[in-house]
Amino acid sequence: MLHLRVAEPMRECEYSQISTRSSTPMETPYKKRIPKRRKWQAFPGRNKFYCNGRIMMARQTGVFYLTLVLILVTSGLFFAFDCPFLSMQITPAIPVIGGVLFVFVLGTLFRTSFSDPGVLPRATPDEAADLERQIDVANGSSSGYRPPPRTREVVINGQTVKLKYCFTCKIFRPPRASHCSLCDNCVERFDHHCPWVGNCVGKRNYRFFYMFILSLSFLTIFIFAFVITHVILRSHRYGFLNTLKDSPASVLEVVVCFFSVWSIVGLSGFHTYLISSNQTTNEDIKGSWSSKRGKGNYNPYSYGNIFTNCCAALCGPLPPSLIDRRGFVQLDTPQPITPTNGITMYGSTQSQSHMAAATPLLQSEPVILTDEAFLPGRTSLGGPCSGALPLGGHPTPPTSTPNLSCDNDMLPLRNEQSDGLRHHHTDGGHHHFLTPEEAPSPPGMLPCGSPLGHSHTIQGFYNPASQDSLHEDSVRGLVKLSSV
Amino acid sequence: MFHNLQELRQSPSLATKVFIQRDYSEGTVCRFQIKFPSELGSRIERTLFEDTVKTLNTYYAEAEKVGGQSYMEGCLACATAYFIFLCMETRYEKVLKKISGYIQEQNEKIYAPRGLLLTDPVERGMRVIEVSVFEDRGSSGSSPSSNVSSGISQR
Numbered sequence: 001m002l003h004l005r006v007a008e009p010m011r012e013c014e015y016s017q018i019s020t021r022s023s024t025p026m027e028t029p030y031k032k033r034i035p036k037r038r039k040w041q042a043f044p045g046r047n048k049f050y051c052n053g054r055i056m057m058a059r060q061t062g063v064f065y066l067t068l069v070l071i072l073v074t075s076g077l078f079f080a081f082d083c084p085f086l087s088m089q090i091t092p093a094i095p096v097i098g099g100v101l102f103v104f105v106l107g108t109l110f111r112t113s114f115s116d117p118g119v120l121p122r123a124t125p126d127e128a129a130d131l132e133r134q135i136d137v138a139n140g141s142s143s144g145y146r147p148p149p150r151t152r153e154v155v156i157n158g159q160t161v162k163l164k165y166c167f168t169c170k171i172f173r174p175p176r177a178s179h180c181s182l183c184d185n186c187v188e189r190f191d192h193h194c195p196w197v198g199n200c201v202g203k204r205n206y207r208f209f210y211m212f213i214l215s216l217s218f219l220t221i222f223i224f225a226f227v228i229t230h231v232i233l234r235s236h237r238y239g240f241l242n243t244l245k246d247s248p249a250s251v252l253e254v255v256v257c258f259f260s261v262w263s264i265v266g267l268s269g270f271h272t273y274l275i276s277s278n279q280t281t282n283e284d285i286k287g288s289w290s291s292k293r294g295k296g297n298y299n300p301y302s303y304g305n306i307f308t309n310c311c312a313a314l315c316g317p318l319p320p321s322l323i324d325r326r327g328f329v330q331l332d333t334p335q336p337i338t339p340t341n342g343i344t345m346y347g348s349t350q351s352q353s354h355m356a357a358a359t360p361l362l363q364s365e366p367v368i369l370t371d372e373a374f375l376p377g378r379t380s381l382g383g384p385c386s387g388a389l390p391l392g393g394h395p396t397p398p399t400s401t402p403n404l405s406c407d408n409d410m411l412p413l414r415n416e417q418s419d420g421l422r423h424h425h426t427d428g429g430h431h432h433f434l435t436p437e438e439a440p441s442p443p444g445m446l447p448c449g450s451p452l453g454h455s456h457t458i459q460g461f462y463n464p465a466s467q468d469s470l471h472e473d474s475v476r477g478l479v480k481l482s483s484v
Numbered sequence: 485m486f487h488n489l490q491e492l493r494q495s496p497s498l499a500t501k502v503f504i505q506r507d508y509s510e511g512t513v514c515r516f517q518i519k520f521p522s523e524l525g526s527r528i529e530r531t532l533f534e535d536t537v538k539t540l541n542t543y544y545a546e547a548e549k550v551g552g553q554s555y556m557e558g559c560l561a562c563a564t565a566y567f568i569f570l571c572m573e574t575r576y577e578k579v580l581k582k583i584s585g586y587i588q589e590q591n592e593k594i595y596a597p598r599g600l601l602l603t604d605p606v607e608r609g610m611r612v613i614e615v616s617v618f619e620d621r622g623s624s625g626s627s628p629s630s631n632v633s634s635g636i637s638q639r
Contacts, residue, residue: 107565121609126501154508163508171611175508189512207558208566301511308550315558316550317576318569322609 040325044122045185053325055114057198058183064113064198071109071216074256075102077249078223082230085247089233094226101219108212109197116321117202118188120169120177128170135165157300176301178282191274192281201281204321207314210271217261217268224257275313276306497619504537504613514544516605516613527617528598536590536602537613540583547579580606 040053048057057064075098083095123131135150150165152172163172166179169186173179178190180200189203201209227250234243244251274284278301283289289299303309502524507517518537520530557575561568587604595602595615603614 104565107567111566111569120611123611124608127503127608127612127614130501130503156508156511161508171609174506175512207562211562211566311555311558312550314562315555317548317554317557318561318574319548320574320577320580322606324607 037329038325039323039327039329042329043323043325045119046183047119047185049325056116056325057113058193058195058200060182060195061198063195067196068109070256070260071102071105071219074223074253075219077253078227081247081249082227082253085230085234086226090229098219098222098226101215101222104215105212105219108208108215111208112194112201112205112212113197113199115199115205115208116323116325117200118190118204118319119183119200119202119321119323120171120174120186120188121323122168122186123170131165131170131172159298159300161300176280176283189280190282204319207318210268210275210314213264213268213271217265220257220260220264223253224261227253227257276309278302278309278313499617499619502615502617504615506611513548514605514610515541521615523617524600524615527600528595532594536594539586540605540613543579543583543586547576 038053040049040056043049046059048059048061049055050057078098079095079102083098086094150172152163152165154161154163154175156175161175163175165172166186168179168184171186173186174188176189177186179186180190180193182193183200185200187200187202189206191201191206191209193200194209197209197212199205230247231240231243231250231254234247238246271281274281277299279289279299283299287293289297291297303312500523502521504516504519504521507515509515516537518534518541520533524533553575583606584604587602591602599618601616601618603616605611605613608614
């Protein structure tokens with residue numbers, strides 16, 4: 001009898017699942033029709049996943065390929081053209097050290113670009129309902145108009161910190177978390193969104209990012225110094241013009257390294273400052289803990305001394321990913337019919353109509369990727385977020401995609417108002433960039449900031465046509481850049 | 485009255501879910517509020533519940549401790565260009581496994597007999613401890629049973 005009681009609800013459960021999913025009368029209620037899907041396939045953010053969920057990147061990865069190409073080409077030319085001469089004339093340790101640096105740079109780059117930056121999974125419907133209830137109780141009854149931005153205050157180490165409610169993720173963001181509009185995720189300890197690494201930089205990959213830009217600084221200076229040495233030594237023997245004829249690659253390397261050094265070394269310096277004061281780029285730009293805000297304003301997260309701050313940031317424990325990309329979606333939670341890549345809210349039957357519009361795009365994305373033929377699934381591009389491109393030309397063409405600028409730190413300020421509208425985060429008028437007054441301490445160095453005066457718009461719509469054209473534009477933009 | 489997890493699974497009749505939120509008063513470290521929710525008032529003793537939450541907080545503090553072992557792990561990882569993470573489990577992950585085991589044990593011994601079920605916070609993005617409150621057996625089986633299996637399944 002107990003057996004019967006167990007079987008009945010189960011059967012009813014399956015039958016009702018099938019009736020919501022399918023309209024064909026041919027299906028029998030006893031077959032399990034839902035294929036097992038991994039959670040990354042139902043991920044609601046705007047991320048791309050590769051290698052069956054092992055690799056996670058932002059939507060636009062064009063600039064990342066550029067960074068990878070720059071690093072590979074410059075280093076390759078160095079090893080091919082300059083190292084033979086240098087190892088014979090000076091010491092064979094030069095290519096060895098260069099090789100170690102090169103491997104380190106690539107390793108940290110891949111780590112930064114491929115890993116989960118610390119994305120906070122969105123609230124389950126029960127949680128969201130519970131929070132709404134609490135907020136309604138706190139605010140009193142809402143009367144149709146939109147209630148004021150939801151915040152909670154918490155005192156951390158004597159400093160009052162406001163926790164903001166994220167309308168997209170339906171959670172109160174933990175302190176230091178921020179919502180990245182490009183990836184449409186809340187990220188813990190959000191630093192910035194870096195198009196050069198093709199990912200957000202947050203709690204889980206900040207140390208990789210820092211080691212990447214640090215090692216890249218060393219590599220760039222190393223290559224620059226030794227290419228100059230090579231050219232000088234060779235010129236003494238064979239003359240300058242002959243040297244240029246014998247080793248034309250050296251000129252290219254010098255040019256690339258010269259322009260890279262300023263941005264990358266500057267960025268390393270800036271992030272060293274941030275680490276030693278335990279701040280994020282986001283906080284520094286907003287001046288959250290600056291003494292200009294008030295007399296009693298200080299950073300409650302700082303450990304007090306530089307050494308501890310550095311150790312905590314670089315050698316602290318590494319929390320695991322919270323989004324469990326390779327786990328399987330629970331079959332008992334109702335799933336929407338349309339196969340999507342990252343649009344549905346997992347665990348919920350609500351499917352946003354505007355999200356559905358993006359389905360065709362996301363389904364076609366893998367096709368686009370393979371066409372690019374740059375992605376064996378292991379590539380991770382992401383140059384450092386630098387205010388100027390290494391090539392030194394005009395940073396981005398006007399048609400380039402919005403995410404070529406790390407301007408996301410501005411958006412959380414407007415998230416309260418824009419989150420309700422969801423997909424109209426900014427328009428051209430709202431979008432303000434770092435002005436020189438707001439720029440952080442390192443003089444003139446914008447951390448992954450968009451070049452001042454560069455204008456572009458973020459289109460927050462889930463419009464497949466416009467997204468496609470944006471993608472095309474970014475590829476076109478890259479072609480333009482690389483031809484400089 | 486439920487006597488074990490099996491019975492809970494077979495006759496799910498979820499009444500409500502109670503969420504224990506994070507306590508950010510000590511910064512961004514993972515800590516849950518030890519406030520005893522009123523909805524659980526009749527179902528479980530306050531001390532038992534608070535002990536569970538306090539133990540969880542201790543575990544999380546251990547995982548996030550910035551000290552000798554984490555420095556060693558960090559330096560070793562850096563020296564190998566972080567390739568070592570491909571084959572090694574971090575300390576945090578080990579502690580999370582311990583926490584899963586602890587929650588499973590607490591569910592079996594304390595919560596299931598009282599018609600409650602704890603969900604591992606890691607399955608809720610470390611935002612909340614979700615406590616599912618079940619009604620006594622006899623109600624219809626049409627209420628969502630999603631939480632039962634998700635609460636029990638281990639990652």
